[in-house]
Amino acid sequence: MNARRRLAAAAARVPVVLAALLFGLPLLGLLARAPWATFLEQLGSPPVLAALRLSLVCSVAAALGALALGLPLAAWLASGRSPARTAVRVLVLLPMVLPPIVGGVALLLAFGRNGLVGAPLERLLGVSLPFTTAGVVLAETYVATPFLVLAVESGLRSFDARYAEAAATLGASRWRTFRTVTLPMIAPAVRAGLVVAWARALGEFGATITFAGNLQGRTRTLPLAVFNALETRPEAAIVLSVILVGVSALLLFALRDRWFPAP
Numbered sequence: 001m002n003a004r005r006r007l008a009a010a011a012a013r014v015p016v017v018l019a020a021l022l023f024g025l026p027l028l029g030l031l032a033r034a035p036w037a038t039f040l041e042q043l044g045s046p047p048v049l050a051a052l053r054l055s056l057v058c059s060v061a062a063a064l065g066a067l068a069l070g071l072p073l074a075a076w077l078a079s080g081r082s083p084a085r086t087a088v089r090v091l092v093l094l095p096m097v098l099p100p101i102v103g104g105v106a107l108l109l110a111f112g113r114n115g116l117v118g119a120p121l122e123r124l125l126g127v128s129l130p131f132t133t134a135g136v137v138l139a140e141t142y143v144a145t146p147f148l149v150l151a152v153e154s155g156l157r158s159f160d161a162r163y164a165e166a167a168a169t170l171g172a173s174r175w176r177t178f179r180t181v182t183l184p185m186i187a188p189a190v191r192a193g194l195v196v197a198w199a200r201a202l203g204e205f206g207a208t209i210t211f212a213g214n215l216q217g218r219t220r221t222l223p224l225a226v227f228n229a230l231e232t233r234p235e236a237a238i239v240l241s242v243i244l245v246g247v248s249a250l251l252l253f254a255l256r257d258r259w260f261p262a263p
Contacts, residue, residue, distance in 0.1 A: 027245065034242050035235045042239040050217050051225035051240070055202055058133065058221060062140035063148075063198035069141070070148035070197070071190070075178065077149070078156035095207075096146045104210025107139055111211075135212035136219050140201035147200050148193035155189025156182070192255055199251045203244060 035042060042048060073092065077085050095103050111118040111129045122128050129135040159182060167177040183190070205223040212219040214228060222240055229237035 030238065030241055030245065034238050038235065039239060039242075042236050043243075045236065047216060047220075047225065047229075048236060048240065051220050051222050052243070054133070054136070054217070054219075055221040055223075058136045058140055059198055059201040061137045062144050062201035063194055065137065065141040066145040066148045066197040066201075067190075067194055070145045070193070071152060074149045074152035074156060078153045092149055093146045095143050096150075100143065100204065100206025101210050103143060104139065104207035107142060107207060107211040111135075111138065130211055131213040131215060131219060133212075133218055136208055136221060139207040139211045140204045143204050143207055144197040144201040148190075148197040151189050151193030151196060152186065155186035155193075159186055195251060195255060199248065202247065 073088075077089055077092075098106075108115065108130060110116050111121070113119060113122055113128060113130065118129060129138055163181050163185065164177050167181045168174070172180070202221075203223055204221070205227070208219065208221060209224055209227075214220050214224045220228065222244060226237045226240045226244070229240065
């Protein structure tokens, strides 16, 4: 009986080992091939610094845009159930499952020079979003906002509404109740959603390259710089990949208590 149990336990570990190899070997290969001797030199090159700077600026702007749009949207979605809310939720979460390049094509058809909004925008105001830094921010906001909405709506649905009701009975307005009672209590969900939205914006590739292009200094973010460097400077591509892996690992470590609470 003991031998059978040991055999069953060993068999149950096989998928765990295979999964660890599947996800660990690519990372090991990346770290093994990284040019550590010239890492800082590669990191300090003008193209890499330009891509890093642009990525930080655009991803932070996109995360703030996601917060501005997603927080009131999540509050509305969590406030009840209706066909309208279901339809809006599907619409907002759609970029999470769409292939990124499809999202880029959709943005181009909506905000491009001949798009539904882009054409009158350029004609009336002389504003063109494709192939600009603003276009990068728009594309990143488009793909990042659903993650913030999902996290905040989940936090709101787990929030005990009796606290807000108590504040309302004491004469607090709806806005004051949300600002002083609800928002502080769902702050962990908001922070988690904001960080995940920022990380998603930082790693965005498909929608950005389709809608904003790959112009150095204007639209070439870190993921696009990796793609571009693979053809001409493989070592720089590896350095940029290591940076993105490091940021992702730090993100998971920072949110470990949020996603994986201690038993």
